[in-house]
Every structure is written in structure tokens, then in C-alpha cells.
Amino acid sequence: MIFRELNNAKCKTYLIASESMERAVIVDPVKDRVERYLGVLAYHRLKLDLIVDTHTHADHRSGAHELSELTGTPVAMHRRAPAPHVRMHLEDGQRLIIGDFELKVLYTPGHTPDSISLYAEDRVLTGDCLLIHGTGRADFAGGDAGEQYDSITDKLFTLPDDTMVYPAHDYRGHVHSTVGEEKGSNPRVAGRSREAYVELMNNLGFPLPEGIQEALQPNQTEIEAAAIQFPTLAQLNSVRQLSPAEVAERLGTAAAPLLLDVREPGEYTGELGHIAGARLIPLRELPERAPAELAPFKDKDIVAICRAGVRSTTAAAILAGLGFDHACNMKGGMLDWKEAGLPVER
Ligand SMILES: [Fe+2]
DSSP states (O other): OOOEOOSSBBBOOEEEETTTTTEEEEEEEEEGGGGHHHHHHHHHOOOEEEEEOSSSOSSSSOOOOHHHHHHOOOOOEEETTOOOTTEEOOOOOOOEETTEEEEEEEEESSSSTEEEEEEEEEEEEETTTTEETEEESSSOOOOOOOHHHHIIIIGGSSSSOOOEEEEEEEEESSEEEEEEHHHHHHHTTTTOOOOHHHHHHHHHOOOOOOOOHHHHHHHHHHOGGGGSOOOOOOHTTTTTEEEEHHHHHHHHHHHHEEEESSSSHHHHHHHTTOOTTEEHHHHHHHHHHHHTTTGTTTTSSSSEESSSSSSHHHHHHHHHHOOOTTTTTTTTTHHHHHHOOEEEEE
């Protein structure tokens, strides 16, 4: 097995490959280094079988989509990942076969709702869930410190103590650690209760990453920042959120809202389907089309809908900015709608 970190930077990208079968996977590629990855693959005569993002990154542009377009290789992420370019949606416990080795998917939410770790033989890629002598932040992009504590203590810390830990970031020049070392001395987790961890993480008081919207929005929508005016975080935070049950309840009333599905056409008719009567305007076309097409709904309730409820929050904030005062979001998107057992059409 070839195992290599490719960036030599704070932000880590891993190449894992079967040398004998000439098959590879790249985990967490960074957009401005895609050409370097192609060079490494070509030099070793490796066919790229899979591209994985361990989660939706907020601090840098992911190279997954670009690498996928250049190589024809599918992108895999957890099923909670909001981005439309993800071809393989992963579940906890799923096994990915790359040549003659296997990666086991561990669902480790908390840093984000779509965070996974990848376990292979003697090592685990922990994304930004567990870092070396640290943990990833859980205070934005849907993070949840309690969930993160559970992911670390119930999942990652139950792996053998000598399992090597390779995180997606390191700011202090570490290369790897072990599960045993982190269990014993990780300053955020070791000896701390769940409550104490949540208290600590909710009061870190760090500023938001610089340019968070410029990285996060294109990563989760696949739309370039130059193509659309993305809302600010304050605008996103003021979007009213309705659960799928609340949306379903309103559909049966005289004041039924307009359901606005903002996914790509292929998703609307795809695996998750759509809600009967939902009108499709993909997010990338919304700023241009909304003023004319949605004019009759200016004073009516509009519920924006997407896969995971992330892109649609952006859509609702854009609508609010265009003067649609009653635009809100369906929390958890079609994933939660379907999980609630509510009906869909295709
Ligand atoms: Fe991250």
C-alpha cells in the first residue's frame, strides 16, 4: 500500500494506493493543488478509483469536483453532504474496496453533520473530527460539540490503541499520532466529560475562518463565488427554519406555501425524489429567475428545499434579499423529509 500526504502544508491531502493493482484513492484534495495530484498519479501509473471528501470544508476550496471532472472519477461523501456533485453517498460501516485494500467508513459527525473518518488496516483518517492533540471546531456549518465528543469517544477511541491517526489539518507540524496517545493526552478530550467538552467547545471564542463564505458556499453548492452574490452569515442565520413535519402540515391548509426546490434537475427526479407540486429553480439560476417567475409569491410563504437543507438556506436568504419577506427553509431537506416517512414523487 502506498500512503502519502501530498501537500506538505497545514491542510492535508492523502493518497492511498494499491501499488500492485495500480489503483488509488485521494482524500480531501485541495483545489489549487489538483495539477500536482494528477502528476503524482501519472508518475506512479495509478488509476484514480475514488475521490473522498471527509466533510464539507469551510476553510479552503475542495479540489474534489475539479479532480473528478478531469479524471472522470466519482466523488464520495457522507449522505448528509449537501453538494450536488457527490456521486456516491456513504453510510456508517460501508466498505470501499480500492484494488487490494479496504477503507471502512466511520460516521463521525460533530465538526460538521457530514463528517466521516476512514479506517484502513493500521491507520485512520479522522478528517477534522479528531486532530493531533486537538479537535476540529464545532461552532459553525452545522457543528455540534456533543455529537463530536460521541464520535471521538464511542467510535475513534474504540479502535486499537496503536492505530495511527492522520487528521485533515495540523497547525503545529505533526504528521501523525495514535489512538492511544490521543485517548491518554488529547488536551480537549482526555479526562473530560461530554458536558465539560461541550462547555469548552462552545466557549472557544475563535473568530470565524477568514473567507469562510468564499470557501464554504462554492464547496456546498458547486457554484463559483463570481457567478452569484452569496448571502452573508448574518443573512443565513436569520432564515426561518421549518421541520418537514411543519411543512407537511401547512400543505394541507388554505394558506399552503409555495414549495421551491433549488436542487439540480437530476436530483429533483433522482434517488430522493421531490415533494408533489414543488417548483424547480436550481440555486444557480435563482437570482436571475426569481424576480419575474416568483413575483406572484412576493407576499406569500415560500419554503426552499434541497437535499440536506444547506443550499436551500442560501436560497431562502437570497430570496429575502430580493424582497421575498416570507421565504423560509425546510430544515434537513429531502433527506429528513424522506426519513420522516413523508411521500415523494419522481
Ligand atoms: Fe473542516
